[in-house]
Amino acid sequence: MQAYEVQEPTTDYEGVVQVERDRPEPGPGEALVRLRAASLNYRDLAIASADLAYPGTDLPVIPLSDGAGEVVAVGEDVQRLAEGDRVATPFAPDWIDGPYAPEKGARTTGGNVDGALAEYAAFPAESLPLVPDYLSDEEAASLSCAGLTAWRALVEDGDLTADETVLALGTGGVSTFALQFADLHGARTVVTSSSDEKLERARELGADETINYEATPEWGGTVAERVGGVDHVVEVGGPGTLEQSLEAAAPTGHVHLIGVLAGQDGLVHPGPILGKALTVEGVMGVGSRAMFDRMLDAMAAGEVTPVVDSVFAFDEAREAYRYLERGEHQGKVVVSLP
Template sequence: MKAYEVQDATSDYSGIVEVERDRPEPAADEVLVEIRAASLNYRDLAIANEDLTYPGTELPVVPLCDGAGEVVAVGEDVRRLSEGARVATPFAPDWVDGPVAPEKIARTTGGNVDGALAEYATFPADSLAVLPDNLSYEQGATLTCAGLTAWRELREEGDLTADETVLVLGTGGVSTFALQFATMQGADVFVTSSSDEKLERARELGATWTLNYEETTEWGEAVQEDVGGVDHVIEVGGSGTLQRSIEATAFDGHVHLIGVLSGPEGQVHPGPILQKAVTVKGSMGVGSRAMFDRMNSAIEAADLEPVIDRTFGFDEAREAYRYVEAGEHQGKVVISLE
């Protein structure tokens, strides 16, 4: 079968190599999935790019945690899934249900376990979520990391309600899913971007307010002045944006710290955290399969469609990595294996 391996960490992604592998056979508790589509996250760049680091990576590895496909063979002990089931690949295959724990997220797909950028892959049957009927394989391939992270932070951890407000930084995968889930719940949403075109698209997706952060550099203060702060911030920038996110938060609000796209450098003053009783909580492990199931039920009930910016062919994988690195996308970038 055809597959890609990250064989070396290189800044130009030349270490991502197409290879021929034997088609795997499922163990007794596993299923074999024919992968139809996969999608990229910044995490995948961190694994493949020598300028970034991702703890626990063991090379070579088949990359990408986000994938969707059809079950084509089942192990002898599997009862939950059968051939023909449409499934999404897991981020943490050992986290089926319950609270997060170190042993549940010790193995991560596309990190230290082979991932979805291959024609076929095996996974524990209990780790796989069934795709919503309203989604294609390409749309289903966007859910595993970005979709489930946004869902967990706002709905599972944040218990978001319709009368609350959300600030979403940027228009990448997690941020766009957060916008969609918050809008689906009836909450009002702020979205920031440096692109007026992307902000217009965000308004079409349901954003109540938009801010161009190059024009409004003190956007944390601006959000505080406009609405008295927000209840939830989806913080993907890290230390470079965290101070302004805290400024934008209302009393007893929550900052969901997910990414470090702005880099590791920066200083955060604790004063506003103390004065407003702000909760700043890091996100680790994305989410369990049980959370994935609940998210998929909500997606199907609302007929929500993930935003796909661009789809690349299987032979264009390195180009897809470079496109994501450029940061011009809105929503998810998909690689089709069909």
């Protein structure tokens, strides 16, 4: 079968190499998936880049946690799935239900378990969520990491309600899903970006307030002035943006720490956390299959369609990496499988 491997971290993703591999066979309790599309996350850049460091990776590895396709075979003792079922890939294949635990997140697809940038992949059948018919393969392939992370932060952990306000930093995959899920729940939304064009698109997707953070570097105070502070911050920047996020948060608000896109180094003053009794929590392990199922049910009920920015051909996978790194996207960057 055709696949890609991350063979070594490099500066221009030249270590992401197209290879021929034997087609896997499903073992007991497993399902074999014929993948039709896969999508990229910032994590995938970190795994393949010499300039970034991502722990818990075993190279060579077939990359990408996010994918979708159909079941073509099942192993012994599989009752839940059958040939022809459309499924999405799991980020943490051992986390089926219940609260997060280190052993449930020890194996990660595209990190230390072969991922979705291949024609076929085998996964524990219990880990694979069934995809609703209204989603295309490309849309379904965008959900496993970015979609589920945003859902877990706001809904599973944050108990989001219609009378609350959500701040999403930027317009990448996680932040765009956060905007859509907040809108689905009737919550008020604020989105930041350095691009006025992307902010206009965010308003089309339901954003109530938008702020260009280059034009307004002290955007935390601006958010607090406009909406009286937010109940949830989807924080993807890390130390580079956390100070402003704490400023934007309302008393007893939640800051969901998901990424470090603005860098891992920096000092954060704890005063706002103490003074406003804020909850700052890391979102670890993305989410369980049970959470994935609940997310898909809610999406189907509200007819939520993932925002796919662009689709690259399989032979253009490395260019998809480079495009994502340039930050020109809004929503998800997808690779179509042959």
